[in-house]
Amino acid sequence: MLNIVVRRLVAGAALLVVVSALTFVLVALIPGDAASNILGPGASEAQLETLRHQLGLDLPLWQRYLDWAVAAVQGDLGTSIVSPQPVATQLGRGLEVSIPLAFGAVLVGSLIGVAVGVFAAVEGRWLSKALDVLVLVGMALPTFWVALLLSSVVGVQLGWLPATGFVSFDDDPVGWLRSLALPVAALCVGGIAMVSKQTRDSVDETLSRDFIDALRVEGASPRRILFGHVLRNAAIPTVAVLGALFISALSGAVLVESVFGLPGLGSIAVRATSTRDVPVIVGVAVYFCLVVIVVNLVLDVVYALINPKVRVRS
Amino acid sequence: MTAPVPDATGTFFPSPESAARRARPVLFQLARRRPLAFVALLYLVALLVVAVAGPLLAPYDPIAGDLTSALQGPSAEHWLGTDQLGRDTFSRLLVGTGPTMMYTVQVVSAALISGIVLGMTAGFAGGRIDALIMSLSDLLMSLPGMVMLLVALTLFQDEMPIAMLCIGVLISGFLMRVIRANTLSFRQETFIEAAAVSGLPTTLVLVRHILPRQLGTVLVQGSLLTGMALLLVTGVAYLGFGTEPPYPSWGLMIGDGAQIFGTQPALMVASGIAIAITVMATALLGEGLRDLSIERWSGRRIGGRAPRRLPRDGAAAPIPSVAQAPDALLSVEGLEISYGRPGDMHRVVHGVDLVVPRGATVGLVGESGSGKTATARAILGILRGGAITGGRIVLDGADITGIHDFTSAQRAALGIGYIAQEPHLSLDPTWRVGAQLIECLRRHDPALTRQAARARAVELLEAVRMRDPEETFDKYPHELSGGMAQRVAIARALCTQPRLLIADEPTTALDVTVQAEVLDLLRELQERTGMAVLIITHDWGVVADLCTAAVVMREGRVREAASVERLFTAPEDAYTATLLAATPASMPSRRARPSRYAVEPSRRAIEKEASR
Numbered sequence: 001m002l003n004i005v006v007r008r009l010v011a012g013a014a015l016l017v018v019v020s021a022l023t024f025v026l027v028a029l030i031p032g033d034a035a036s037n038i039l040g041p042g043a044s045e046a047q048l049e050t051l052r053h054q055l056g057l058d059l060p061l062w063q064r065y066l067d068w069a070v071a072a073v074q075g076d077l078g079t080s081i082v083s084p085q086p087v088a089t090q091l092g093r094g095l096e097v098s099i100p101l102a103f104g105a106v107l108v109g110s111l112i113g114v115a116v117g118v119f120a121a122v123e124g125r126w127l128s129k130a131l132d133v134l135v136l137v138g139m140a141l142p143t144f145w146v147a148l149l150l151s152s153v154v155g156v157q158l159g160w161l162p163a164t165g166f167v168s169f170d171d172d173p174v175g176w177l178r179s180l181a182l183p184v185a186a187l188c189v190g191g192i193a194m195v196s197k198q199t200r201d202s203v204d205e206t207l208s209r210d211f212i213d214a215l216r217v218e219g220a221s222p223r224r225i226l227f228g229h230v231l232r233n234a235a236i237p238t239v240a241v242l243g244a245l246f247i248s249a250l251s252g253a254v255l256v257e258s259v260f261g262l263p264g265l266g267s268i269a270v271r272a273t274s275t276r277d278v279p280v281i282v283g284v285a286v287y288f289c290l291v292v293i294v295v296n297l298v299l300d301v302v303y304a305l306i307n308p309k310v311r312v313r314s
Numbered sequence: 315m316t317a318p319v320p321d322a323t324g325t326f327f328p329s330p331e332s333a334a335r336r337a338r339p340v341l342f343q344l345a346r347r348r349p350l351a352f353v354a355l356l357y358l359v360a361l362l363v364v365a366v367a368g369p370l371l372a373p374y375d376p377i378a379g380d381l382t383s384a385l386q387g388p389s390a391e392h393w394l395g396t397d398q399l400g401r402d403t404f405s406r407l408l409v410g411t412g413p414t415m416m417y418t419v420q421v422v423s424a425a426l427i428s429g430i431v432l433g434m435t436a437g438f439a440g441g442r443i444d445a446l447i448m449s450l451s452d453l454l455m456s457l458p459g460m461v462m463l464l465v466a467l468t469l470f471q472d473e474m475p476i477a478m479l480c481i482g483v484l485i486s487g488f489l490m491r492v493i494r495a496n497t498l499s500f501r502q503e504t505f506i507e508a509a510a511v512s513g514l515p516t517t518l519v520l521v522r523h524i525l526p527r528q529l530g531t532v533l534v535q536g537s538l539l540t541g542m543a544l545l546l547v548t549g550v551a552y553l554g555f556g557t558e559p560p561y562p563s564w565g566l567m568i569g570d571g572a573q574i575f576g577t578q579p580a581l582m583v584a585s586g587i588a589i590a591i592t593v594m595a596t597a598l599l600g601e602g603l604r605d606l607s608i609e610r611w612s613g614r615r616i617g618g619r620a621p622r623r624l625p626r627d628g629a630a631a632p633i634p635s636v637a638q639a640p641d642a643l644l645s646v647e648g649l650e651i652s653y654g655r656p657g658d659m660h661r662v663v664h665g666v667d668l669v670v671p672r673g674a675t676v677g678l679v680g681e682s683g684s685g686k687t688a689t690a691r692a693i694l695g696i697l698r699g700g701a702i703t704g705g706r707i708v709l710d711g712a713d714i715t716g717i718h719d720f721t722s723a724q725r726a727a728l729g730i731g732y733i734a735q736e737p738h739l740s741l742d743p744t745w746r747v748g749a750q751l752i753e754c755l756r757r758h759d760p761a762l763t764r765q766a767a768r769a770r771a772v773e774l775l776e777a778v779r780m781r782d783p784e785e786t787f788d789k790y791p792h793e794l795s796g797g798m799a800q801r802v803a804i805a806r807a808l809c810t811q812p813r814l815l816i817a818d819e820p821t822t823a824l825d826v827t828v829q830a831e832v833l834d835l836l837r838e839l840q841e842r843t844g845m846a847v848l849i850i851t852h853d854w855g856v857v858a859d860l861c862t863a864a865v866v867m868r869e870g871r872v873r874e875a876a877s878v879e880r881l882f883t884a885p886e887d888a889y890t891a892t893l894l895a896a897t898p899a900s901m902p903s904r905r906a907r908p909s910r911y912a913v914e915p916s917r918r919a920i921e922k923e924a925s926r
Contacts, residue, residue: 015453026469122624140593142545144552145568145586152575152582207624210739213696214803218754218810219726222624228753230624232744244455251460255549259572266461270553273464273471281468288461296456308744308790 004300004310012293019289020072023282024065072286078279080272087283090268095287097166097264101256102249102291104184109191109249110242116192117199118234121207122226131200138193144255147186151259155182164261183260187252191245198241202234209233236307239299246295250288343606351602354595358540361592364408365415372405377560385578395580397570403581407588410562414547417478417556421543424482426536429489430528434520436490437497447490454487459546467555474556478547485542489535496531500524530607537600541593548589564589627721634713636706643710643846644670644693644814650704651688651697651870663688663870665705670814675840675847677857677864677878679893685870690818690850694732695720710813726758731812731845735819737799741791747802748787751775754809774805778835797828804835808843815840818850833859854897858882866890 039047052058056067068078077087120131155163161182167175206212207230215225254266261267265284272280304310345352364371374392379399386396394403436447459481466480500506501524509519550556551565559566564585571582638645651663663685670676680686691697693707695717707715709728717725734740742750751771756762762770768787775783778801791799800820807815817836821829837860840847849860857864857878865875866887874887885891 011452014449015456018453019457023465023469124623136594136597137590140541140590140597142548142568142586142589142593144549145582145589148568148572148575148582149586152572152579156576208698210734210736211742213691213694214732214734214740214806215742216625216696216722216725217694217730217732218806219722219724219728219757220753221722222626224722226624229742229745233742236744247456247458250458254458254460254464255552258553269461269464273468274554276468276471278468281465285461285465288458289456292456292458306744308746309792 004304005297008293008297008300012289012297015293016286016289017069020069020282020286021065023285024068025061077283077286080280081277082272082275082280087279090280091265091283091287094263094265094268094284095291096168097257097262098250098253098266099291100169100180101183101187101262101264102246102253104180105187105191105249105253106242106246108184109188109245110195110238112188113192113195114199114238117196117201117238118203118226118231120196121200121203128200131196135193135197138189141189143186143190143252144259146189147183147256147259150182150186166260166262166264179262183256183262186259187249187256190248190252194241194245194248195238198238199234202237203230206230206233232306236303239303239306243296243299246299247292250291340606344602347609348602348606351599351606354598354602357591357595358599361411361595362415365411368408368410368412372402372408374402374405376401376406376409376562385574387578387580394584395578397578397581398574403567403584406562406567407564407584410557410564410567410585413557413561414544414551414564417474417547417551418540418543420475420478421482421485421547422536422540424479425486425489425539425543426482426532428483429486429535430493430525430532432486433490433493434497434524434528437494438501438516438520438524444494448494451487451490454484454490457484459485459542460549463546463550467550471555477555481546482543485539485546489531489539492531492535493528496528497524500527530603534600534604534607537596537603541596541600544589544593544596625718627723628719630721630724631716631719633716633720633724635711636708636713638708638711639669641671642669642708643672644668644848645708646689646693646705647708648705649689649692649702649707651685651692651700652703653700659701659703661703661870662700663692666867666870666872668865668872668875670846670848671863672846673840673844674863675837675849675861677861678848678850678867679852679854679857679864680867681852681893683869684867686850686867687818688870689867690816690848693717693848694730694816695725696732726810729810729813731807731810731815733800733803733807733815733817733820736823737796737803738791738794740803741799741806743791745790746787747775747789747791747794748772751787751802751806751809754806758810771805774808775802777808777839778802778805779831780805795828796824797832800824800828800832801835804832804839808839811843812845815845815847816850817847819852820849821853821856822851836860854882854894866893 039051043051049058056064059067071078075088077091079085080087080090083090116131120128151163154160162179163182165179167179169176211229212225215229220228253264254269256262257264257266258270265287269281269284271277272284341352344355369376379397379401381400383392383396384398384400386392386400388395392402392404394407396402397406432447432450436444462484463477463481466477466484470476470480501510506519506523509523510516547556548563548565548568551563552569553565554569557563557566567585568582568589571579571585575582646666646668649663649666650661652659652661654660666685666689668676668678668689678686678690688697688700692700692702693714695714697718702715702718705715706713707717709730712728714720714728717728720728741747745753748768748771751774752764752767755767755770756764772783772787775786780786780798780801786794786798786802791802794802800823804820820836821832824832833856836847836849839845840860847860849856851857861878863875863877864881866873866881866889868889874881874885874890876886880886881890882894885894
């Protein structure tokens with residue numbers, strides 16, 4: 001178990017280094033640097049030189065990266081080009097929105113997905129076929145389109161839930177929940193499709209195994225077989241897809257946040273992209289990677305807990 | 315020519331030469347066997363035509379609107395209505411296909427090139443390069459696509475193609491993996507190895523011999539990647555990156571549609587559905603191609619098999635009592651078993667009779683396909699996809715022909731134990747050995763306390779001669795060897811204190827030395843408990859060793875049923891004699907110990923042995 005955690009942590013650290021270094025090098029490659037961006041086209045060469053020196057842009061690339069990395073480890077991701085705010089502060093606030101959104105979508109998506117998948121596998125053929133169609137449609141609907149539709153219909157026309165905006169949990173817990181309800185609903189559609197298909201397939205597969213026959217001959221009740229044996233075995237491949245589900249939820253969160261005007265990491269990333277705010281976009285990439293690493297680590301531990309084969313090998 | 319090597323995602327073409335020749339049959343087969351995927355293909359081809367010829371096909375100017383006809387719903391004039399500037403939605407959708415598809419194609423091309431080149435390099439180079447490329451693939455698969463796309467757009471805002479290239483590489487992680495796996499399997503084939511030995515340059519081998527055979531995989535994965543790319547491209551277009559207004563693209567149109575959704579929903583609905591249908595088409599085509607290729611190498615029709623269902627406990631119907639010969643425990647009379655659907659059944663077992671006397675051990679012998687396993691499974695009530703269509707099964711005076719509909723309580727009360735062929739598969743891999751035994755013990759005796767059940771379970775493990783019962787108790791099945799796992803399976807069958815034990819090839823999956831031990835154990839347990847045993851086998855050695863009588867089956871019929879002595883010394887049926895003769899003279903598991911029935915080696919067996 002410890003082995004898995006350590007291996008994951010090392011891989012995670014490597015991922016962070018690669019992503020940040022790659023972004024860093026790419027930034028250095030594009031013509032025009034931060035100095036000319038800040039001073040504008042009218043600046044003299046002397047002014048540029050002074051500012052470059054101030055910003056440390058005259059240092060070699062590797063040293064700049066090292067300086068950035070040392071500061072980043074201490075929680076300093078530099079300052080946004082557009083606003084005077086430190087990047088870390090800005091992103092920290094974004095996380096408060098994006099994390100509940102993505103986790104909520106994965107949680108709701110996997111709960112509904114597992115329920116639908118098990119029901120389809122146990123209940124029968126036509127339901128299982130209908131599920132195939134639902135999965136096909138669910139995976140094909142663009143997330144931002146679903147988000148816009150929910151916002152327009154449920155938010156604006158019916159007025160049941162806020163169509164846009166975010167309420168902080170500290171200000172109003174109920175309002176917080178209401179402001180996240182539609183975004184989570186939009187974001188979990190793909191997850192429901194993915195998890196329900198995976199669950200249905202793994203329950204089907206488990207039901208075809210020999211030990212189910214042995215249990216039936218012994219006289220184990222169908223309920224006991226399903227809840228004691230089938231679900232536990234079927235959970236193994238289902239947990240394995242949750243990592244991918246989470247990554248796609250983070251991806252979708254960018255669009256969903258834009259649609260609902262939520263001030264999350266995604267909205268920050270979109271704004272940084274249109275203003276070419278490099279420190280912010282590098283910070284966003286690093287934050288997203290961090291979240292992915294932590295989630296994968298937790299999922300690995302869960303996977304090892306439910307799958308005895310992993311548990312023993314480590 | 316070596317046979318094509320199958321892979322999970324599909325390889326159609328066994329060699330480059332025949333690739334072109336077979337291209338048409340693949341299309342034809344797709345149309346015939348996967349019509350939906352074929353329709354999807356036609357749709358996607360039509361879409362490409364529209365992407366190129368959109369401006370020519372559009373009935374209205376997509377940019378200059380007519381304000382007098384703004385915000386209209388679908389009509390004969392404007393099929394999909396108009397937007398707030400009076401521009402025809404249908405025309406804009408047609409014209410918007412061009413840029414949307416252009417970016418999508420850019421992303422997919424980059425993904426294909428990156429996936430194929432890096433995947434083939436990894437598979438062919440091996441070693442460190444392989445490890446490096448695989449870590450890259452892992453890395454790519456753990457990055458959220460949309461976020462990385464924004465990073466790429468920040469860096470290359472004015473260079474959309476470069477941003478699209480970046481994103482293509484980003485989504486190529488999975489393709490890389492699949493191509494690598496294919497390459498690994500291809501390169502082990504003789505003619506590739508021969509080419510390498512004869513000094514053909516590696517690049518030439520890769521390009522001429524390995525690349526063409528990846529075509530199937532590339533088609534399948536390319537199709538799925540197209541859907542993924544389209545969702546990303548329309549997503550960023552909605553965010554305002556890519557095509558600039560007033561020019562249309564699908565993603566932009568959704569944004570426009572959302573603004574007027576309250577007054578005129580047609581625009582948003584139409585553009586969203588256009589994207590969804592296209593993504594569905596790529597998924598259908600990809601899955602269709604994959605199924606087709608799997609069917610090609612496995613010969614199995616995909617999707618035809620109904621998954622097994624968990625039976626439910628209905629109301630318990632009374633089990634009828636019938637007269638039975640007093641010394642018989644199990645009598646099977648004229649048993650017929652058929653497979654298929656109602657109205658299209660084919661019979662595989664045609665009227666089997668057999669009797670297992672109390673306390674006796676009876677062998678059910680036959681080649682694979684003789685119906686012996688189907689017969690055993692029918693008695694156990696675990697037929698898969700088949701049904702008992704005739705005859706009767708009587709156990710100790712009770713008619714259990716309807717066992718498939720019995721409730722679990724009725725099954726539990728029957729006192730039948732079952733040992734499967736593959737011991738590891740017959741135990742739940744997620745439960746510890748001890749827990750599985752306790753579960754079974756307490757089901758059959760609900761009054762048993764947990765501690766008492768535990769003690770009893772350890773006793774059972776001792777009874778099946780586990781070397782260290784206490785330690786085994788806490789192990790998972792995969793930690794046991796095959797022989798140990800089969801002992802556990804036997805212990806579990808004994809939990810129910812069965813009157814009848816049915817063992818389906820209990821030693822086939824085991825090592826030769828372990829086979830003898832397990833057979834000894836079965837004999838000992840049979841003698842100790844006095845239970846009757848029905849053992850299914852193709853191994854005459856097992857019959858000679860354990861059984862008092864045997865039933866020989868072939869093609870779903872009983873050929874001969876007699877005492878073992880009779881069968882070995884004077885088989886009446888010609889087939890029994892052939893079967894006996896075809897068995898290698900010295901039974902592997904029997905050499906070490908004196909057998910109760912000596913089997914004379916036949917002339918054919920000796921000749922066969924000599925000719926090796």
